[in-house]
Amino acid sequence: MLSRLRPLLLIPLQVSLLAAIWWVADLAVLTLHLPLPANLTGMLLLLALILLKVVRPHWLKAGANWLLAEMLLFFVPAVVAVINYQELLLTEGWRIGVVLVLSTVLVLGTTALVVDRLYRLELYLARRSRRHV
Numbered sequence: 577m578l579s580r581l582r583p584l585l586l587i588p589l590q591v592s593l594l595a596a597i598w599w600v601a602d603l604a605v606l607t608l609h610l611p612l613p614a615n616l617t618g619m620l621l622l623l624a625l626i627l628l629k630v631v632r633p634h635w636l637k638a639g640a641n642w643l644l645a646e647m648l649l650f651f652v653p654a655v656v657a658v659i660n661y662q663e664l665l666l667t668e669g670w671r672i673g674v675v676l677v678l679s680t681v682l683v684l685g686t687t688a689l690v691v692d693r694l695y696r697l698e699l700y701l702a703r704r705s706r707r708h709v
Contacts (some may be wrong), residue, residue, distance in 0.1 A: 590639025597622050 593669040601618030604610060610617060658665060665672065 587638050587642045590636050590644060592639075592640055594622075594636060594643070597625075 583635040598614060601621050602614035604621075605612065605614045605617050612620075622631065626633055
């Protein structure tokens with residue numbers, strides 16, 4: 577009985593912890609006038625907490641998996657916007673589509689370039705450290 581109840585209690589607790597991290601990040605953005613949005617600041621804060629081993633990833637795994645599984649709910653406002661601004665999409669939709677496609681290609685290309693450069697740097701540093709040993 578307790579083993580069945582545990583995941584049901586664990587998920588809301590983990591989601592609450594993730595929400596608390598976002599809330600702290602939002603508060604930091606507002607009080608420190610940071611030029612980053614709270615969601616990005618929260619991700620950086622969570623990354624720092626994980627790297628400092630203050631938070632273990634498995635402590636948030638079930639809650640994060642649940643949020644990802646229910647992600648469709650987070651896109652409902654986008655669907656409502658499409659319905660509300662249908663005339664705009666019919667007249668300017670192709671321009672919006674071009675911007676979306678180009679920005680997606682640029683983000684993916686930049687990410688690939690950065691990952692490739694960091695991978696090459698890592699290989700170079702590994703070879704250099706082997707030569708000095």
